[in-house]
Amino acid sequence: MRIYLIGFMGAGKSTLGPLLAKELGYSCIETDNLVERLAGKTIPDIFSIYGENYFRELEKQVLHFTQLCEDTVICTGGGTPCYSDNMDWMNQYGITIYLSCDDEVLIQRIASSQKGRPLFTDAHAVLKLLHSRIIEYQKADLQFSNNDSPEATLKKINEALKNTTVYRQKD
Numbered sequence: 001m002r003i004y005l006i007g008f009m010g011a012g013k014s015t016l017g018p019l020l021a022k023e024l025g026y027s028c029i030e031t032d033n034l035v036e037r038l039a040g041k042t043i044p045d046i047f048s049i050y051g052e053n054y055f056r057e058l059e060k061q062v063l064h065f066t067q068l069c070e071d072t073v074i075c076t077g078g079g080t081p082c083y084s085d086n087m088d089w090m091n092q093y094g095i096t097i098y099l100s101c102d103d104e105v106l107i108q109r110i111a112s113s114q115k116g117r118p119l120f121t122d123a124h125a126v127l128k129l130l131h132s133r134i135i136e137y138q139k140a141d142l143q144f145s146n147n148d149s150p151e152a153t154l155k156k157i158n159e160a161l162k163n164t165t166v167y168r169q170k171d
């Protein structure tokens, strides 16, 4: 089984992914890391040298590669579900979990993070981007708010995975 963690920048996908994987005895990978390895460049460099469209192509390639990964939690980039047919694809090949957060929490986390995020220019622009993407995020099989501790969210996810029929249908 593959579990795709989706959500905006700062939603906590990279923090929660390894915790969830450990709990389930799964592996954990990040599409952003795979893109960087494929390009041999950092994400900010890919954006500035080749542009966003090229980044989106690599992102789609690595997403399709994850089809080969069994029992894996896949932490996606904030834009992954919003380009091409990626959201439908993830829903077909695994369980999708949307981590949502309040606007202020996202802004605070993004602003204090060391991760190079070329799409983070200012708070107003980034919130506009977020609100344009929510329609895609909401196509996820499951949704949890992740404003507080990752452990609290992990507990909610575990409970849902035990009970949900989605999990069994896609296994």
Ligand code: S3P
Pocket (backbone or CB within 6 Å): 007, 008, 009, 010, 014, 032, 043, 076, 077, 078, 079, 080, 115, 116, 117, 118, 119
């Ligand atoms: C992006 C989010 C980033 C990364 C890239 C583009 C986006 O990932 O994929 O900078 O379009 O929202 P995180 O969500 O891990 O920051």
